[in-house]
Amino acid sequence: MKIKIIALGKIKEKFLKDGIDEFLKRLPPYASVEIIEIPAIEIKDENLICKVLEQEGEKILSHIKPQTFVITLEIKGKMLSSEEFAQKIDELTNDGVSEIAFVIGSSCGLSKTVSDRADFKMSLSKMTFLHQFARLILLEQIYRAFKIIKGETYHK
Numbered sequence: 001m002k003i004k005i006i007a008l009g010k011i012k013e014k015f016l017k018d019g020i021d022e023f024l025k026r027l028p029p030y031a032s033v034e035i036i037e038i039p040a041i042e043i044k045d046e047n048l049i050c051k052v053l054e055q056e057g058e059k060i061l062s063h064i065k066p067q068t069f070v071i072t073l074e075i076k077g078k079m080l081s082s083e084e085f086a087q088k089i090d091e092l093t094n095d096g097v098s099e100i101a102f103v104i105g106s107s108c109g110l111s112k113t114v115s116d117r118a119d120f121k122m123s124l125s126k127m128t129f130l131h132q133f134a135r136l137i138l139l140e141q142i143y144r145a146f147k148i149i150k151g152e153t154y155h156k
Helices: 014-026 046-061 082-094 112-117 131-150
Strands: 002-008 032-038 069-079 099-104 120-123
Touching (some): 032 046, 032 131, 046 112, 069 112
Parallel strands (some): 002 032, 002 099
């Protein structure tokens, strides 16, 4: 399985980089993981949010192949337990999906174009997280999902 995490913005905090690096080291036995960072466009005028989201959306979509299964992280997406998330990944694998792209937007969200491209819309929580935290949480949950699928100890 190939997994892409397409995210806007860079990770600046060392503790987050360390956590992300740790899960990137743990995942290779289960999946090939690539993180694609797209520079977020600074919004200086609230009236330009839609235009900026569309520009970011074009950059996001340029990294997605037509056959890629796209999961966007959205506030109104479906919340899954860790077990349900593992089941979703397992079902996709069994259905012959070879590449999943997870998309984490900017603090203003995602363009309608990117949201419409999603095969599945997911929410990590009813809570709001910094987008950098979302990347770490997502990686940990991907790792946890593979451990659940393989019946290995980690998840309790």
